[in-house]
Amino acid sequence: MTEITRADVDDIVRTLLTNDAYTVLDNIEGEDRFGTAPVRDAYFALCSTQLTGDLDATQGFIHKNQYPSPMNALRTEWGSIGNLRFLVSSIGSVTANSSNAGDDVYNIFCVGMEAYACIEQDQYSASFIYRPPIYDGPLALNASVGYKFAEVPRITNDLWVINLRATRS
């Protein structure tokens, strides 16, 4: 079995703690609300939306709508397991056909506080530029969009970044 398990999560958390990584988010205290559970202080786990079903099925998973105060959940957050809070993205990392059986392997990047940083250059990070038709030609027929960015993402301490690789069911 190479889908994510609670034991995998515990191993990741244990390793990050041993490597002296700080958690990114504080705990969410329990409240007297039916069906909710307190949430531990947590590291971030960044992964693909393809893994949501497997996260739901993992022992100890708390969906964000079961948080005592769901407004504390991030928009991209799916839920938490132990001391990991999972943020999902449709462009989450996947390595195609790279399991022993030839299945896709999903990279779940588990990070502590300040494990990585974005270094901005030239006084700006990124710009998304939209020019409406009236500015793009005398007949106002066409709009244009583009982007430019000048920033460099770097890992500041690789001991605070762990790649948990898992297939999906």
Next chain:
Amino acid sequence: MTYDGYTIGGRFIADGNAADIIVRGDIDWMTVINATVTLAGGAGSAVRFEWFRGLGDGIGIVYNKLAADDSVTQEITAAGAGFTLIDSSGPELGAILASTQIQAGPPPVVLSANTGGLVNGDIVRIVSSTNAEQLGGVDFQIGAVNPNVSFTLAYMPAIVATGVVAGSYYPVRFDPIYYPRRRFIASITQANPAVITTTVDHGFTVGQQVRLQVPADFDMVEIDGLTATVTAVTANTITTDINSAAFAAFAWPLTGDVPFTHAQVLPVGEVSGTAGAIPLSGATRNTGEIFMRLAAGVNSPAGAANDVIYWKAGRYFSIDNE
């Protein structure tokens, strides 16, 4: 920003091999002129080539110079003798191929009745190889290609593989686009300094720092988690500043040990060789690119050795391919 797309161009001296023309963005057309053939008097070979979006991979329109009056005729190139537009940030794997056996080696030999056009130096990803599952999911650079018969896993030590080992493999068309890349470990010496052999050419440079991930299944547990500075390299080996002489021997797990995590070299940074210098050799960067591959030969756009080749390419503001 422009309405009219863009036009780019350039020139190169042919070396007799296929030429990859890196373009700054996607393109819709390309024209190649072989100046050497054009300037030569009398009948000759192909002088001009054109490609338009919508043509199939590997072909193009060719203008052949036929007679002493420099007249030309127009036709389609032979398959594989024209243009192929490639985006290296696209799907990294080719179509899956079947293998019938992996012999122990060294280096291990993969038998396959259809090698799908692989050549020496290409990379394959082994999957689902019964009785050699320890190789599953790993990328290997290949050598000694005997088309539609066999190839070797060039950098691998001997493996334990018993009986017929049917399986599959994918051709890996492109490296992962972000450099430096993590690589799988084929072997590590018990020596001072320790030398690591990777399963494919690694691309690391002297001064970079790597962290070694060597799970207990590979026996050399003492080296697991250590950070090493790269002190010397060949295409597929890394000399480190680690003394592994007293470590346990590095050994690949057996097929029955699956699943396990593979031994890997993970790039983590770099050290500066000069005080005050800004080290950039290990900077993480996106190496994805779009390029046009020109086939080589007297009837192809990359021409023959020493031909002077001019090219121009561009993108339409609007295109309507019905």
